Amino acid sequence: xxxxxxxxxxxxxxxxxxxxxxxxxxxxxxxxxxxxxxxxxxxxxxxxxxxxxxxxxxxxxxxxxxxxxxxxxxxxxxxxxxxxxxxxxxxxxxxxxxxxxxxxxxxxxxxxxxxxx
Amino acid sequence: xxxxxxxxxxxxxxxxxxxxxxxxxxxxxxxxxxxxxxxxxxxxxxxxxxxxxxxxxxxxxxxxxxxxxxxxxxxxxxxxxxxxxxxxxxxxxxxxxxxxxxxxxxxxxxxxxxxxxxx
Numbered sequence: 001x002x003x004x005x006x007x008x009x010x011x012x013x014x015x016x017x018x019x020x021x022x023x024x025x026x027x028x029x030x031x032x033x034x035x036x037x038x039x040x041x042x043x044x045x046x047x048x049x050x051x052x053x054x055x056x057x058x059x060x061x062x063x064x065x066x067x068x069x070x071x072x073x074x075x076x077x078x079x080x081x082x083x084x085x086x087x088x089x090x091x092x093x094x095x096x097x098x099x100x101x102x103x104x105x106x107x108x109x110x111x112x113x114x115x116x117x
Numbered sequence: 118x119x120x121x122x123x124x125x126x127x128x129x130x131x132x133x134x135x136x137x138x139x140x141x142x143x144x145x146x147x148x149x150x151x152x153x154x155x156x157x158x159x160x161x162x163x164x165x166x167x168x169x170x171x172x173x174x175x176x177x178x179x180x181x182x183x184x185x186x187x188x189x190x191x192x193x194x195x196x197x198x199x200x201x202x203x204x205x206x207x208x209x210x211x212x213x214x215x216x217x218x219x220x221x222x223x224x225x226x227x228x229x230x231x232x233x234x235x236x
Contacts, residue, residue: 043226108162
């Protein structure tokens with residue numbers, strides 16, 4: 001299994017531009033999570049999906065952020081318009097049915113380092 | 118609401134020393150799961166261990182060991198005979214496994230402990 005795959009690994013964009021981050025979860029995993037890591041706030045959960053349905057998006061910072069999961073093998077996190085304070089590492093993670101409850105843990109992708117200038 | 122506290126921001130030891138990373142958590146749930154992740158300089162998050170709230174047995178995996186004590190809400194991580202390759206940021210995390218929408222919620226992370234092993 002290739003694990004959770006995120007693209008791009010690095011993204012540099014100008015303020016005001018639209019940014020789209022992509023994630024392919026592990027096949028068969030029913031849960032998909034988006035996290036953001038910054039020096040100030042650490043690792044924080046933005047949104048998660050169960051069977052492609054968004055369950056909790058309370059961590060999404062603003063309306064400029066949106067996430068979709070059109071099918072079981074693909075999710076996007078979009079920022080429009082981007083701002084310098086959005087600069088962070090964005091991680092995607094997936095988990096089988098039950099996630100931590102079933103004891104399988106969460107597998108993280110390698111992350112996308114976003115820099116907004 | 119759940120909370121994870123890693124009071125040690127940075128620890129520096131000389132190679133071969135033993136080192137313990139502290140983790141204290143807060144939760145109202147009786148069923149929850151605790152995790153440790155390692156983040157090496159390359160940036161990925163590497164899963165180390167998961168523990169459920171009903172299993173207080175200590176666990177040992179090679180040079181790594183974990184001490185879970187519900188009485189003090191702690192889940193500490195010890196590295197024995199540390200090596201330079203252990204240098205990384207280590208995160209403790211909690212999942213309350215609440216069943217909103219039929220499944221487990223995501224992880225709440227501590228701020229991490231930056232471990233530096235000097236040769």
